[in-house]
Amino acid sequence: MNTVTSTRFRLAAALSLAVLLSACPTTKPIGGGPYTGGPKSALPPTPPGQVYGTPGQAVRYTSAAFSQVPDWSGQSLKNSLLSFQRGCNQLGNKMQWQAVCQQAKITPLNDQAARLFFENLFTPWQLSDNGSNSGTVTGYYEPVLLGDTHPTAQARFPIYGIPTDFVSVPLSDDNRIRKGQVRVAVTGANQGVISGNGSYSANLNAFPITDRSRSIKGRVVGNQFVPYYTRAEINAGALNGKAPILAYANDAVELFFLHIQGSGRLQTPSGQFVRLGYADKNEYPFKSVATYMAGKGYLPLAQTNMQGIKAWMRQNPSKLAEVLGQNPSYVFFRTTTGAADEGPIGALGAPLTGEYSAAVDKHHVELGAPIFVATTHPLQNKPHNRLIVAQDTGSAIKGGVRVDYYWGYGDAAGEVAGKMKHPGQVWLLLPNGYTPRYQP
Incomplete structure (x- = not known):
């Protein structure tokens, strides 16, 4: 060959x-x-x-x-x-x-x-x-959500930009393989580096690092640099006051699928559109809620397409936090422009x-x-x-x-x-x- x-x-x-x-x-x-x-x-x-x-x-x-x-x-x-x-x-x-x-x-x-x-x-x-x-x-596809640019009785679910305490740190091949304890220095807004002179200690074994990881995403707690919040933690309010809110969605399920698609458009009651593009993510691996739902017997595997999942979640609101929290990956957005x-x-x-x-x-x-x-x-x-x-x-x-x-x-x-x-x-x-x- x-x-x-x-x-x-x-x-x-x-x-x-x-x-x-x-x-x-x-x-x-x-x-x-x-x-x-x-x-x-x-x-x-x-x-x-x-x-x-x-x-x-x-x-x-x-x-x-x-x-x-x-x-x-x-x-x-x-x-x-x-x-x-x-x-x-x-x-x-x-x-x-x-x-x-x-x-x-x-x-x-x-x-x-x-x-x-x-x-x-x-x-x-x-x-x-x-x-x-x-x-x-x-x-x-690029979903179109209903919502507003400010919170209302209907628009209750925030769409976050990159949080102020979110720090992205490039990962070398050696760090990705060896892991272990390192020092991290915060070098600017949302940016950091691994450095022997860094002010914060980080245990790379605690981060969700795979063979394709090129960076770790985390936050500073005391003198420690720790992994960033998971979806379940963010949905429970961990970002309150820590991240810009670009808009508010009417529906938590539609917002979840916006995260899966990675971009979309939000239509306000006045007919205006806010275009939302991918900005960054918390770097946790994507986990399929469809597999989880099938394993729990919530839905037959054959019905775990997007339409089936949406219908089941709306019929079972008490299970919403449980199911959505099974996917720890979380996307942060930015507003974008572009031709229709x-x-x-x-x-x-x-x-x-x-x-x-x-x-x-x-x-x-x-x-x-x-x-x-x-x-x-x-x-x-x-x-x-x-x-x-x-x-x-x-x-x-x-x-x-x-x-x-x-x-x-x-x-x-x-x-x-x-x-x-x-x-x-x-x-x-x-x-x-x-x-x-x-x-x-």
Whole structure:
């Protein structure tokens, strides 16, 4: 089996492609008429059947021809190109993506031009996990909650910004592995470092550190730096007076699902919208309340989708604190702006596009890259094959063949997203001459 191509080769390949593309004028600007030209790559696509492995992982990438991608010839790719263009402000800063992003920005938004763009400049790579090409595709959306910007008889549940006593401390590889006692210094608002001269003692064994943790989140108590509050503690009032309140939701259950989705919109009685985006989290791992509810016999596992959970919680308000508290993870928000037709800002730093963006495991799929997903539509129960763009992440999204499909905002998108959990296959599209690599 071949090894992953060196960074040196990848950069050289990308530079060659950039030089060639910059010398080739396009035939039409964006919005132009029939497009008969098309960009040409300085490098040929990788021949089908080449296999690359991920160091220390069970993920494999196998190069393919576009003719091997399900229903590729029947795809409408205009919106796929639009979603990719939206991510190029961030992705285009990377050397290996500069040339294709420059070309994307001047490619007309029509299906013919989009097809030539993807087919001429990219190679599909099919992903597999532990020898299987099949993985799991779930869905998420941007909820719209009812509430207000100030507390009322209906709007009673606070939506918090980052607390004033919340401190994020970067974690080195050595600290993550060895753990033990360290000293922490608070260096600024919500920021700290591990330092031998730090004023506070921290026991890293007390923090929820995993092999992917890049920081610890905590607070100062006396001369100790301790883990930040859990969801159960925050719901019980631990943040009173310690965090800015951005708005108030009418419904605690809807607010819980806002935390799961990571962003949303709150509509006030006057019809105004407050857009809420992810700001930070308490760094506790996400735990499924669905699994807990099924284990307790509250709901059959088959009914623990979003709609089933919401209905049960509203029928059993006395169990609300118990069930919600089973997920210790808690998200803090910030207010954001954006066009009405654009989704929230994803982990890439670009706005998500409804039905054309997705959350992935960035260790195996590079953020900003196009991915072709072959799965099943959760309502229509028929094949749903589409070229979308990896522009977001999620704590529950782990593995190569693992996609969380962004459906847009509002109740209709939530209806689809809440019922989506289907097998699927994934092809990663990379610029010709650029091979897959592990993202630390």
